[in-house]
Amino acid sequence: MSHAKTPHVVDARYMEPPGPFVATMEMLDTLQVGEKMLLLLFREPFPLYKVLRQNGHAYESELLPDGTFEILISR
């Protein structure tokens, strides 16, 4: 799946936990420094935010009208 913001997308909206977390960490490991990935979820993943901060990744989230949170994460 691709997206206008980045070709690296994890659509975790219909995944049960901990699927979204694991899939995000796996994709982050494949990215080069400076690349970005997009995570799609129906909730804000605060435990993931904490891990991202601890590992030095920047992120920004946006709530879309259909209830999707788009979380853009920089490697």
Next chain:
Amino acid sequence: MQAMLAFENAPPFSAPLRFFLSAPLFAVLAGLLVAFEGPDIFASRWTPGALAATHLITIGFMLQIMLGALIQILPVVAGASLQRPLAVARVVNVGLSAGALLLAAGFLSGRPALLGSAAFILGLTMLLFLAVTVTALIGVPSTSPTIRGIKFALFGLLAAVGLGIVLALTLAYGWSFPMVALADLHAAWGLGGWAGVLLAAMAYVVVPMFQLTPGYPARASWWFPGFMLAMLLLWSAGLLADWPLLARLGQLGCALAGIAFAGLTLRLQGKRRRARPDTTYRYWQMGLTAAIFALFLLSAAAIWPAAADLDGWALIVGVLLIAGGFIPFIAGMLYKIVPFLSWMHLQNCGQAKVPAPAMNKMLSELGMHRQMLAYAAALALLLAAIIFPAGLARPAGLAFAAANGWLCLNLAGAALRYRQHRADIEAKLAARLSTP
């Protein structure tokens, strides 16, 4: 190792578990009380037995689980961690348990000392909980409808508790407050402003997450808590200023907002991607259907107030909303949350070296399903007992006690399996460390 970091902020499992295991016992007590009191308990919502049973359920069961779940879930859904969660959980669990028992005993005996003690203990307990929760949420921006909903729900809780304390002391010491109007407001703020708004805020997260449905539309979920509170303020102003039309408008607004939320949730569940309906899904279907019926009755009473004076009307609304709506929502969520937390803590305990057993190994689907059927039968009996109290009051009470006892046994079984798996994982880890 990165995956482990996600769990380090979670409170110890015993923090929420003590609430989840003790709460069903209060529902058992409520059922036994109905069985003991017999048909008289269904004479009106104001009988001492009905008041005692209602508060054993709303404080002993509902509030216990909601606060226990909040202690666990605040870091996950709001990024806000309570200070010393285990100590807070212990104090709040004991305070709510003692307060619910004293209050029920106060209603049944009419002794002012019991009612006064209950008001004092419950007031202090809730003050502590609100203080630590509000402190944790200070500085947390409302970036999601869930965070906004939790903040509004805490305001609803404060109002419900404040009104409850005034009512208990009015009953105990004969203060000259308008009891009926205050009791209606207390129920509206407790069930609508607190329980209803919190339920919606949690549903925005747990319904898509556990039932694999689409998300709740952002705009509707953002405005729902504010609309509910605005309608409750209208209702309150109308009752306190003796403007019946304003009060009826607020009541109608609350009921319609609740129906819209329940209807939307049913629609989302219809689009779920999980092929087989599980017990949580069925419990929620039961809860949503019963809540819609209750809220339609509430709307009808707002449009035609004489309806509320019909025999059994208030009891039917109360049983449909509390026993038919909130208890099934809570039981359904517990059947997802307890296995998930067990799995999460076992996964963390295994330190990525020893895998945790799958979530569905913690609680048997068949056991949950049968318990749910027993609960559905108890609910049907309770509703029928309002119409035919002479023959059905005692069987309904016993059935309600049995179904909630079964819920307690299922949850205790999961806790026991958690302890067994934890011991097993710790033994395997020790064996790996001792191997050269």
